[in-house]
Amino acid sequence: MSGANRGARGGVPPQRARLSALVGTGGLVRLILRRDRFLLPAWVIVLALIPMGFVGATDSLYPEAADRLQYAATTGTNPTFLALYGPLYDTSLGAIIAQRSGFIPVVVGIISALMVVRHTRTEEEAGRRELLGATVTGRGSGLAAALIVTMAANLVLALLLAGGLAAQGLPFVGSLALGLQLAAAGCLFGAVAGVTAQLSEGAGAARGIALASLGAAFAVRMAADVGGAGNGLSWLGWVSPFGWINRLRAFGGERWWTLALVVALIAVLVAAAAALQSRRDVGAGILPPSLGPAAASARLSGPFGLGWRLQSRPLYGWLAGFAALGVIYGALAKGIKDMVEDNPELEEIFTKIGGESGITDAYFASVMSMLGLIVAAYAVSAALRLRTEESGQRAEPLLATATGRLRWASSHLVFALLGPAVALAVAGGAAGLTHGLNAGDVGGELPRVLGAAMAQLPAVWLVAAIALALFGLAPRLTAGGAWAAVGLFALITMFGPSLDLGARVMDVSPFTHIPKIGQDFAVMPLVWLAALAAVLAVLGMAGFRRRDLAMH
Amino acid sequence: MTENTPPVEIRGLVKTFGQTRALDGLDLTVRPGEVHGFLGPNGAGKSTTIRVLLGLLRADSGTARLLGGDPWRDATELHRRLAYVPGDVTLWPNLSGGEVIDLLGRMRGGTNPRRRAELLERFELDPRKKGRAYSKGNRQKVGLIAALASDAELLLLDEPTSGLDPLMEEVFQECIREERRDGRTVLLSSHILSEVEALCDRVTIIRNGAAVESGTLDELRHLTRTSIHAELAAPPDGLPLPGAHDVHIDGTTIRFEVDTTRLDEALRQLTEIGVRSLTSRPPTLEELFLRHYKDELAEVSK
Numbered sequence: 001m002s003g004a005n006r007g008a009r010g011g012v013p014p015q016r017a018r019l020s021a022l023v024g025t026g027g028l029v030r031l032i033l034r035r036d037r038f039l040l041p042a043w044v045i046v047l048a049l050i051p052m053g054f055v056g057a058t059d060s061l062y063p064e065a066a067d068r069l070q071y072a073a074t075t076g077t078n079p080t081f082l083a084l085y086g087p088l089y090d091t092s093l094g095a096i097i098a099q100r101s102g103f104i105p106v107v108v109g110i111i112s113a114l115m116v117v118r119h120t121r122t123e124e125e126a127g128r129r130e131l132l133g134a135t136v137t138g139r140g141s142g143l144a145a146a147l148i149v150t151m152a153a154n155l156v157l158a159l160l161l162a163g164g165l166a167a168q169g170l171p172f173v174g175s176l177a178l179g180l181q182l183a184a185a186g187c188l189f190g191a192v193a194g195v196t197a198q199l200s201e202g203a204g205a206a207r208g209i210a211l212a213s214l215g216a217a218f219a220v221r222m223a224a225d226v227g228g229a230g231n232g233l234s235w236l237g238w239v240s241p242f243g244w245i246n247r248l249r250a251f252g253g254e255r256w257w258t259l260a261l262v263v264a265l266i267a268v269l270v271a272a273a274a275a276l277q278s279r280r281d282v283g284a285g286i287l288p289p290s291l292g293p294a295a296a297s298a299r300l301s302g303p304f305g306l307g308w309r310l311q312s313r314p315l316y317g318w319l320a321g322f323a324a325l326g327v328i329y330g331a332l333a334k335g336i337k338d339m340v341e342d343n344p345e346l347e348e349i350f351t352k353i354g355g356e357s358g359i360t361d362a363y364f365a366s367v368m369s370m371l372g373l374i375v376a377a378y379a380v381s382a383a384l385r386l387r388t389e390e391s392g393q394r395a396e397p398l399l400a401t402a403t404g405r406l407r408w409a410s411s412h413l414v415f416a417l418l419g420p421a422v423a424l425a426v427a428g429g430a431a432g433l434t435h436g437l438n439a440g441d442v443g444g445e446l447p448r449v450l451g452a453a454m455a456q457l458p459a460v461w462l463v464a465a466i467a468l469a470l471f472g473l474a475p476r477l478t479a480g481g482a483w484a485a486v487g488l489f490a491l492i493t494m495f496g497p498s499l500d501l502g503a504r505v506m507d508v509s510p511f512t513h514i515p516k517i518g519q520d521f522a523v524m525p526l527v528w529l530a531a532l533a534a535v536l537a538v539l540g541m542a543g544f545r546r547r548d549l550a551m552h
Numbered sequence: 553m554t555e556n557t558p559p560v561e562i563r564g565l566v567k568t569f570g571q572t573r574a575l576d577g578l579d580l581t582v583r584p585g586e587v588h589g590f591l592g593p594n595g596a597g598k599s600t601t602i603r604v605l606l607g608l609l610r611a612d613s614g615t616a617r618l619l620g621g622d623p624w625r626d627a628t629e630l631h632r633r634l635a636y637v638p639g640d641v642t643l644w645p646n647l648s649g650g651e652v653i654d655l656l657g658r659m660r661g662g663t664n665p666r667r668r669a670e671l672l673e674r675f676e677l678d679p680r681k682k683g684r685a686y687s688k689g690n691r692q693k694v695g696l697i698a699a700l701a702s703d704a705e706l707l708l709l710d711e712p713t714s715g716l717d718p719l720m721e722e723v724f725q726e727c728i729r730e731e732r733r734d735g736r737t738v739l740l741s742s743h744i745l746s747e748v749e750a751l752c753d754r755v756t757i758i759r760n761g762a763a764v765e766s767g768t769l770d771e772l773r774h775l776t777r778t779s780i781h782a783e784l785a786a787p788p789d790g791l792p793l794p795g796a797h798d799v800h801i802d803g804t805t806i807r808f809e810v811d812t813t814r815l816d817e818a819l820r821q822l823t824e825i826g827v828r829s830l831t832s833r834p835p836t837l838e839e840l841f842l843r844h845y846k847d848e849l850a851e852v853s854k
Contacts, residue, residue, distance in 0.1 A: 202684060301654075306644075401656060548610055
């Protein structure tokens with residue numbers, strides 16, 4: 001290169017240099033849309049449909065103004081609802097729906113954060129970013145494309161929701177405000193993830209830091225609202241972005257300026273992410289990578305030591321979540337009883353799902369099925385580790401040592417089979433203890449609720465065994481098939497009763513066969529489920545022993 | 553297994569993946585104590601062969617014997633006596649290199665700590681880095697050190713030096729020479745022909761899942777052509793050169809390749825005209841290899 005050329009390049013004005021960092025963003029946006037062409041519309045549509053679905057249900061439960069006043073005086077200001085969903089700002093139908101949608105911003109925030117990390121740090125860690133970075137793409141284009149797509153998806157979600165609510169007769173202004181509440185959370189935590197993706201070399205840490213900050217923001221908002229309107233801690237609501245979002249007051253006299261706070265914070269975060277990005281190398285993080293031990297400890301000596309090392313941390317994370325879920329389930333039990341006693345239609349719904357015994361039993365029966373499904377999702381994720389280790393070529397060097405296939409597989413199976421038992425015990429124990437303390441009868445309630453949780457275990461095992469059978473017999477279908485089973489059983493168990501699906505369809509889900517709390521305890525279904533799980537697991541392992549290992 | 557049982561003995565091995573015939577009647581014998589080069593273009597079936605030997609894949613037909621046992625049925629037992637390095641070592645992102653070396657060593661039945669320390673130093677590897685922080689070359693080093701620090705009697709190396717720099721390549725070659733001195737057997741699949749030429753006692757070249765050549769380098773050379781470059785006393789026009797290929801004549805200079813079995817005849821013809829100067833060069837491994845490879849290219853273009 002000649003000296004004159006070099007001089008010319010050095011003379012590019014800073015503004016042009018900044019713009020050139022974004023060259024190729026359009027192409028990357030199309031790449032993200034292509035890669036997420038199913039995932040992206042799916043979550044946008046589902047999350048828009050959920051609050052839309054609340055309209056009809058809430059309207060039929062609380063048709064008259066007097067019903068809604070009653071709701072506002074009881075359930076709507078019950079501390080558990082206040083903590084989970086935030087304050088109720090009005091007694092209109094819209095305001096009740098806005099409160100019940102109070103947890104959805106958290107879900108939108110989580111999905112948006114995961115999406116941004118997925119298209120920035122995950123790509124970089126896998127080395128694919130490098131491949132693209134060598135083409136005509138600016139260094140900031142990957143981050144820009146991820147943020148653009150995520151935020152655009154959130155705005156589409158807001159418009160869909162606003163249109164859907166307004167079409168059902170709610171005021172348009174409030175509908176738009178509720179839509180923007182969800183979108184604000186999504187854009188904000190997308191931007192947070194844009195920053196955390198710059199910090200560490202690993203995508204796991206980037207996700208962890210983003211979700212931890214989301215959890216902290218939510219915890220602060222819970223503390224602000226749990227004491228009801230005007231309590232001594234309500235000022236905390238102005239500390240947490242979730243508080244700002246709630247205080248937009250959809251359908252309750254909208255205060256639009258709170259949105260400006262969120263937008264300003266997003267702008268600061270995006271600027272910070274861009275500045276951090278421009279200061280670091282591709283593949284590197286701002287935080288220095290930590291070093292590990294130079295030699296393995298005595299515990300890391302075989303497949304089980306390795307399995308523990310790989311699976312224990314995710315298990316701890318799930319257990320913390322299950323403990324929190326158990327506390328929430330337990331805490332809600334008393335509020336549910338109050339709410340249902342005022343409302344015969346709700347009473348009917350609960351007895352439909354949970355049997356004819358007491359409302360609390362019915363409530364626990366229905367949440368325990370839900371708990372079982374979530375634990376089944378954990379079991380599948382633990383079992384799928386077998387497949388990801390195999391297709392990631394990390395099983396190969398281990399199986400080239402004196403470790404047999406069954407021993408290696410068992411090191412992950414332990415987590416798929418015993419992990420759910422621990423998870424159910426933790427969640428059931430937490431729910432039983434919380435409810436027992438509320439009801440003043442720990443000795444009576446704890447074993448009952450714990451037992452109801454543990455009774456889900458054979459059904460969870462069956463789901464894990466389906467994953468194992470696929471792993472051994474049809475390895476390419478393992479992940480898709482196992483998650484499809486979880487999804488199918490979830491659909492049947494959660495929506496089957498309200499859709500009046502026939503007994504034949506209901507029987508497909510193993511969770512249908514679990515005896516309900518408060519009813520006669522039948523052992524035989526549990527034995528059958530466990531036996532079927534055992535047969536599938538044995539078939540899967542026999543298949544795995546006989547088949548070829550995956551190659552590149 | 554007796555002293556003279558070949559550590560690897562494969563006869564007529566066939567392995568198919570759907571429509572693809574990855575191995576098509578492969579024969580391969582590795583003798584005790586030798587370093588055996590295993591050559592072939594991408595997709596020829598080298599990795600498939602090694603994975604069958606490791607019991608990771610099950611052969612469709614033919615026989616494979618490994619250290620006197622059945623590589624599929626006796627896999628676990630046999631693996632105590634061998635060490636394996638894949639061509640693309642993948643590590644767990646949150647385990648350090650040192651932890652992986654120890655883990656693999658212990659699962660094989662023990663590592664020699666002195667040898668481990670010595671190898672870490674020679675390969676200049678920092679064992680404290682986490683898996684995701686290593687470059688391609690450093691990941692290979694982790695796999696190599698784990699294998700070389702073991703007391704295995706057989707090393708199965710599948711393109712083990714991909715991504716190593718030339719200095720580390722040199723260290724690797726030294727290590728393999730030491731392994732041979734200690735009486736270990738090595739099956740080395742490779743693309744780097746200079747590496748094979750420098751290290752291997754015998755070589756097998758495979759193509760489309762079958763062995764096309766097998767023997768010592770000298771034997772293979774004998775089967776092929778020698779390059780001749782000569783300055784003659786007069787222009788060699790009209791000279792009948794039996795067994796010659798690629799003849800180039802420029803005035804009194806002649807260049808050609810001749811089948812090594814007919815070298816005598818060709819030289820006699822040249823000396824009749826009168827030779828002013830002559831260089832002859834045995835074929836390099838690269839030429840041997842390219843000859844087989846070119847045949848394949850020719851077949852493809854047909």
